[in-house]
Amino acid sequence: MAYMGATRLQLSYQIARVLPMSDTTQQQYEQFKQRFGADGTLMVIGWQDNRWYDLPVYQHWYDMTEQVRQLPGVKDVLSSTRIYTLERLDTGWQVCPLLNHRPRSQAEVDSLRDRTLALPFYQGLLYNPKTKATLMAISFDEKSLNSRQRIAMVETIRQHGQAFSQATGIPLHYSGLPSIRTEVMKKVSGEMKRFLGLAAAVTGLIVGLLFRSMRVVALSMTVVGMGVCVSVGTLALLGYEITLLTGLLPPLLLVVGVPNCVFLVNKYHEELASHGQQRRALEVMVRQIGLSSLLANVTTAIGFGVFYFTNSRLLMEFGVVAAICVMAVYAICLVMVPVLLSYLPLPATHSLATVQEGPWQQLLTRIAGWVSSRRGLIYGSIALITLVSALGMLRIRVEGYIVDDLPKNDPVYTDLRFFEQQFKGALPLELTIDTGQPNGVFAGTAQSLYKIRALERIMDDYPEFSKPRSLVDAVRFAYQTYRGGDSRYYVLPPALELQKMVGTTPLNTRQSTLAQSLVDSSRQIARVSYQMADVGSIRLRQVLAHVQPRLDSLFSGTDMRVSLTGHSLVFLKSNDYLMGNLYESLLIAILLIALVGMILFRSIPIILLSKLPCLIPLVVTAGLMGYTDIAFKPSTILIFSIAFGLASDGTVYYLTSYRRWLQAGLEPQEAVTKAIYETGPSLIYTALILAGGFSVFALSSFGGTAALGVLVASTILMACLTNLILLPALLLNLKRYRV
Numbered sequence: 001m002a003y004m005g006a007t008r009l010q011l012s013y014q015i016a017r018v019l020p021m022s023d024t025t026q027q028q029y030e031q032f033k034q035r036f037g038a039d040g041t042l043m044v045i046g047w048q049d050n051r052w053y054d055l056p057v058y059q060h061w062y063d064m065t066e067q068v069r070q071l072p073g074v075k076d077v078l079s080s081t082r083i084y085t086l087e088r089l090d091t092g093w094q095v096c097p098l099l100n101h102r103p104r105s106q107a108e109v110d111s112l113r114d115r116t117l118a119l120p121f122y123q124g125l126l127y128n129p130k131t132k133a134t135l136m137a138i139s140f141d142e143k144s145l146n147s148r149q150r151i152a153m154v155e156t157i158r159q160h161g162q163a164f165s166q167a168t169g170i171p172l173h174y175s176g177l178p179s180i181r182t183e184v185m186k187k188v189s190g191e192m193k194r195f196l197g198l199a200a201a202v203t204g205l206i207v208g209l210l211f212r213s214m215r216v217v218a219l220s221m222t223v224v225g226m227g228v229c230v231s232v233g234t235l236a237l238l239g240y241e242i243t244l245l246t247g248l249l250p251p252l253l254l255v256v257g258v259p260n261c262v263f264l265v266n267k268y269h270e271e272l273a274s275h276g277q278q279r280r281a282l283e284v285m286v287r288q289i290g291l292s293s294l295l296a297n298v299t300t301a302i303g304f305g306v307f308y309f310t311n312s313r314l315l316m317e318f319g320v321v322a323a324i325c326v327m328a329v330y331a332i333c334l335v336m337v338p339v340l341l342s343y344l345p346l347p348a349t350h351s352l353a354t355v356q357e358g359p360w361q362q363l364l365t366r367i368a369g370w371v372s373s374r375r376g377l378i379y380g381s382i383a384l385i386t387l388v389s390a391l392g393m394l395r396i397r398v399e400g401y402i403v404d405d406l407p408k409n410d411p412v413y414t415d416l417r418f419f420e421q422q423f424k425g426a427l428p429l430e431l432t433i434d435t436g437q438p439n440g441v442f443a444g445t446a447q448s449l450y451k452i453r454a455l456e457r458i459m460d461d462y463p464e465f466s467k468p469r470s471l472v473d474a475v476r477f478a479y480q481t482y483r484g485g486d487s488r489y490y491v492l493p494p495a496l497e498l499q500k501m502v503g504t505t506p507l508n509t510r511q512s513t514l515a516q517s518l519v520d521s522s523r524q525i526a527r528v529s530y531q532m533a534d535v536g537s538i539r540l541r542q543v544l545a546h547v548q549p550r551l552d553s554l555f556s557g558t559d560m561r562v563s564l565t566g567h568s569l570v571f572l573k574s575n576d577y578l579m580g581n582l583y584e585s586l587l588i589a590i591l592l593i594a595l596v597g598m599i600l601f602r603s604i605p606i607i608l609l610s611k612l613p614c615l616i617p618l619v620v621t622a623g624l625m626g627y628t629d630i631a632f633k634p635s636t637i638l639i640f641s642i643a644f645g646l647a648s649d650g651t652v653y654y655l656t657s658y659r660r661w662l663q664a665g666l667e668p669q670e671a672v673t674k675a676i677y678e679t680g681p682s683l684i685y686t687a688l689i690l691a692g693g694f695s696v697f698a699l700s701s702f703g704g705t706a707a708l709g710v711l712v713a714s715t716i717l718m719a720c721l722t723n724l725i726l727l728p729a730l731l732l733n734l735k736r737y738r739v
Contacts, residue, residue: 001233073144124467227329255693303645389623400633436559647719687720
């Protein structure tokens with residue numbers, strides 16, 4: 001499995017699809033890509049400086065533009081040194097570059113500046129004359145963009161950019177989805193390796209401090225390391241790739257797998273302290289811990305596996321592999337821990353004493369006393385904590401940003417903000433206008449062009465959107481040329497002139513590259529492209545809710561229909577979809593885990609009430625999110641199903657022990673106390689190990705991953721308290737029911 005993972009596993013180079021193919025938003029987006037190609041293939045490089053038309057700077061910018069244009073996988077490049085204009089000939093129109101050689105003098109550059117600024121078509125797209133900011137727009141071949149080649153392309157472009165900055169002293173800013181995706185995937189790859197090492201170090205350290213035995217540390221790390229190999233091998237065998245979520249699996253499984261070893265070794269030490277016979281201790285360890293550990297791992301696997309029911313490819317892959325590997329780690333631990341222990345010499349007597357005596361014993365004695373005589377105080381305290389947390393839960397925001405998982409000082413974030421300030425953003429939003437008939441865009445009096453212009457005026461009311469790129473702008477550009485190049489004529493001409501001019505321009509041909517990018521092959525559907533700021537899902541939802549009725553009203557009474565699509569809209573719908581599936585997956589997890597408990601314990605009242613120690617920690621976690629202003633978003637939605645599965649482990653271990661003592665003939669009061677002493681050390685140990693292991697994710701540069709680590713760690717510690725204090729108290733109040 002390690003070989004499979006090392007030789008076949010690779011990073012995902014495509015945008016992770018969250019929405020299922022049955023979703024109408026996803027279907028519209030797929031239809032758009034079939035007609036016009038992917039909308040996320042544009043990378044932008046920008047800078048701001050008063051020297052933007054000084055000869056040395058302009059020459060270096062020209063050199064960089066030409067170098068980037070010649071790279072494999074690059075379709076085209078636009079910049080202030082590579083722009084096009086239209087020329088009217090006796091036989092028709094001709095598209096030609098404004099500049100076809102490297103400028104040699106400042107006078108030549110000044111002339112180019114004047115000619116460029118006289119073309120309103122490029123204002124707001126390639127330059128901002130007020131701030132002296134300019135950009136280079138690089139479009140990629142979609143096949144190269146969604147392959148390993150993308151990283152090399154983006155890195156090479158950045159190297160050319162560094163050479164430009166060194167020569168001119170002007171810092172460059174990089175953005176657009178290709179650049180953002182490349183930088184994020186590089187971080188994912190680096191963090192997977194780093195967190196795997198950190199998780200191993202932290203969990204190993206905690207195990208060593210708790211057991212005071214390097215043998216136990218080596219045994220645990222060896223066994224769980226096998227499970228990590230299985231996780232990467234499973235990803236490779238199933239044909240999955242490393243995404244932001246699947247990249248968490250190796251360190252996550254390492255952390256989740258160690259408690260299996262802890263429970264087994266703790267029982268082994270307990271039996272050795274009792275009678276000192278290794279073979280008998282191993283047999284009892286496997287017999288007693290094997291079943292409870294199986295049930296605990298089943299609950300954990302369910303917590304992951306419920307993501308399969310979301311119909312989201314991103315979550316399904318993560319959930320399926322995690323569920324399979326959790327059970328694989330359990331099987332490896334159950335087989336390998338006894339085998340390895342059988343070859344090791346018996347531990348020293350003082351090592352056994354650390355588990356059964358000392359401060360842990362004193363703490364468990366106090367807990368047993370509270371459970372026996374202070375149940376009212378326990379219920380009141382837990383109720384107060386739950387109430388305060390529930391109030392905090394009401395403060396949670398449901399909001400996501402495309403790059404909000406990155407810290408505010410990260411170059412990806414700061415560069416995106418540069419383009420938002422100078423060019424109103426770098427994230428794509430697309431509008432399509434279906435005229436309802438072939439050639440409808442140019443038919444008749446070209447009414448559709450006037451409607452598109454009215455649409456653009458509506459969109460101009462919203463500062464979140466950049467200047468559009470549409471057929472209307474291309475026609476206005478042509479009309480300006482038609483009237484001699486005066487920028488006053490950068491307008492839609494009157495109907496008669498428009499009809500005559502459109503019929504003769506290169507826009508009305510299927511062979512025109514510009515026409516192919518703005519109109520579909522049947523010339524029935526026109527496209528209006530915007531770049532927009534990363535305003536967050538709340539603001540984007542508000543804007544679209546306000547825009548859509550105005551657009552519908554504009555086209556009412558006609559055969560034309562307008563639709564919004566593009567990556568930004570898919571991102572918004574993905575947030576809403578994940579939120580809906582949070583409740584669904586959590587409910588499925590609760591039902592499945594309760595069903596497992598009913599099959600084993602066959603006592604509905606006890607099983608139902610035993611869910612409280614698992615659910616209350618989730619309420620506390622949600623309260624922490626509300627009070628600390630951690631929003632619900634794709635990266636934090638995972639927390640609850642995962643945490644519920646892990647919190648249920650302690651419940652299963654305790655109930656299994658409680659049932660065993662009842663079957664041995666003890667009364668409920670004695671069985672509750674015995675179960676506290678038997679499972680208490682292991683529950684505390686595993687809570688500390690899991691909390692410590694998940695806490696390493698707090699070091700992530702992705703805010704959602706960092707929040708996941710901190711919040712899951714908090715949930716596990718709270719679940720340890722509820723399983724050791726609240727659950728025994730509930731069992732005593734339900735002592736007439738038997739498990």
